[in-house]
Amino acid sequence: MSKEFYTSILKQMNQCYHTGVEQAVSVDSFGESAVVVYKDHVGNYRAVLMSESEPVAGILFDYSGECRVRYTQPEKRGQKLTKQLFAWMNYKFPKMNFRHSDNMTEAGRSSV
Numbered sequence: 498m499s500k501e502f503y504t505s506i507l508k509q510m511n512q513c514y515h516t517g518v519e520q521a522v523s524v525d526s527f528g529e530s531a532v533v534v535y536k537d538h539v540g541n542y543r544a545v546l547m548s549e550s551e552p553v554a555g556i557l558f559d560y561s562g563e564c565r566v567r568y569t570q571p572e573k574r575g576q577k578l579t580k581q582l583f584a585w586m587n588y589k590f591p592k593m594n595f596r597h598s599d600n601m602t603e604a605g606r607s608s609v
Contacts, residue, residue, distance in 0.1 A: 503568040507545055507552035515557055515566065516541050523589060532585060542593065546582050554578035556586065562594045 505514040510521060516537040523534040531547045540560030545552050554569040556579055567579040586595050 503566060506543055506555040506557045506566050506568055507570075510535055513543060513557075516543055519543070525589075532582065532589075534586070534589070542586070542590070542595075544582055544586050546578055548573075554582055556582055558586070558593070558595055562596060564595065564597050 502514075505512075510519050513519070513535075516535070517539055519535040519537045521533060522536045522542075523532070525532050529549050533545045533547060535543045535545075537543075542558040542562075544556050544558075546554040552570075553573045555567070556564060557566040559565050564583065567583075569576075569578050583595065583597075586593075
């Protein structure tokens, strides 16, 4: 898959290729970082971690709560940002039952 497939989940509201019409459902700030959560008309959730107003990591969950795509900017990798973002989403939206896909790659399995 192309880089654009993954980086699309870091785009602003309604610019992600994987979702429909979105609305912001949560914006939480933590010092110089923030987590913005979008939800589309189908029920897909997209969480984007911002650092100094720049997107650095993101996760896309489908309508059933299953994680479909995770991505971290290359210069920020190794900090377990998507792992922390995943845990934060489960904390913030406990009724959604967010979970990892059963169809993960080896690299995906090693990162969770």
